Amino acid sequence: MNCVVCHHTVSHGLTGWHSQCPHCRYEAATLRVSINVPQAHASIDEEAREASLKALRQANFAEIVDHARTYAPPGGRRLLDVGSAHGWFLEAAAPAFDAIGIEPDAEVGSKAAQRGFQVRQGYFPDALRSDETFDVIVFNDVIEHIPDIGSALRACHDRLNPGGILILNLPNSRGFFYRLSKLLVRLRIAGPFERMWQKSLPSPHLHYFDNQNLTRLLAGLGFSLVFQRELPALRAQGLKERLGYVGNPNPLVLWGQYVVIRCLIPVLRLFPSDIIVGIYRREG
Numbered sequence: 251m252n253c254v255v256c257h258h259t260v261s262h263g264l265t266g267w268h269s270q271c272p273h274c275r276y277e278a279a280t281l282r283v284s285i286n287v288p289q290a291h292a293s294i295d296e297e298a299r300e301a302s303l304k305a306l307r308q309a310n311f312a313e314i315v316d317h318a319r320t321y322a323p324p325g326g327r328r329l330l331d332v333g334s335a336h337g338w339f340l341e342a343a344a345p346a347f348d349a350i351g352i353e354p355d356a357e358v359g360s361k362a363a364q365r366g367f368q369v370r371q372g373y374f375p376d377a378l379r380s381d382e383t384f385d386v387i388v389f390n391d392v393i394e395h396i397p398d399i400g401s402a403l404r405a406c407h408d409r410l411n412p413g414g415i416l417i418l419n420l421p422n423s424r425g426f427f428y429r430l431s432k433l434l435v436r437l438r439i440a441g442p443f444e445r446m447w448q449k450s451l452p453s454p455h456l457h458y459f460d461n462q463n464l465t466r467l468l469a470g471l472g473f474s475l476v477f478q479r480e481l482p483a484l485r486a487q488g489l490k491e492r493l494g495y496v497g498n499p500n501p502l503v504l505w506g507q508y509v510v511i512r513c514l515i516p517v518l519r520l521f522p523s524d525i526i527v528g529i530y531r532r533e534g
């Protein structure tokens with residue numbers, strides 16, 4: 251297999267399904283995607299997982315909408331949210347943009363549509379009309395799940411208006427927790443590494459980037475970097491719900507974990523975060 255960024259041959263990684271590029275540090279997984287398979291919903295408690303992340307996502311989405319307003323072309327209001335899931339980003343973007351979403355999971359997408367958001371069921375870009383273009387296209391925790399990432403990004407270039415921006419919010423391979431999970435898998439503790447890749451979920455992660463190799467990939471596809479930063483992977487708000495979901499029924503243990511992690515948040519800010527956001531402008 252060749253690296254999607256620099257096209258060198260990738261090396262064997264830390265597990266049978268993981269590989270990494272020795273030249274640009276891009277990482278890939280050959281995990282199976284089973285979205286819209288009926289058992290996929292039954293096999294995990296998707297709603298509980300999402301609810302546990304809601305506070306973190308909403309805080310990060312509010313920040314991303316601010317950046318979108320700053321960097322969108324003047325007067326540009328048309329925004330597309332690819333993989334809009336529960337509609338939380340559409341909700342955050344609604345005051346500033348005419349936002350529409352695309353969601354492959356019919357059940358999740360129809361719930362967001364019932365709440366009044368414009369959501370198309372299907373995949374990007376097939377779910378769009380042939381003449382539809384946008385000023386802003388956003389992928390929140392989505393691009394790392396797409397098998398043919400090169401085609402998806404080329405379609406973004408086609409679907410952006412001149413001067414339009416692409417916003418990618420995704421996991422960071424330089425992040426503190428990801429690197430900790432790589433250390434643990436070397437010590438034969440595979441659980442955290444498998445969870446970082448979402449190995450047991452219907453749509454696992456297939457790619458892991460850092461700021462440099464992501465910008466290099468985009469540059470090769472006709473995008474220039476306008477803004478890049480880390481977003482917090484842990485926020486105090488909603489932390490207890492998140493820990494509760496990971497699942498310790500003992501309330502004393504839960505409170506103990508909460509207090510320890512709450513105190514660690516300022517310390518963890520000293521290390522690279524596990525979430526990055528990049529904003530890229532369509533060239534030409």
Ligand SMILES: [Zn+2]
Nearest residue numbers: 253256271274
């Ligand atoms: Zn590479």
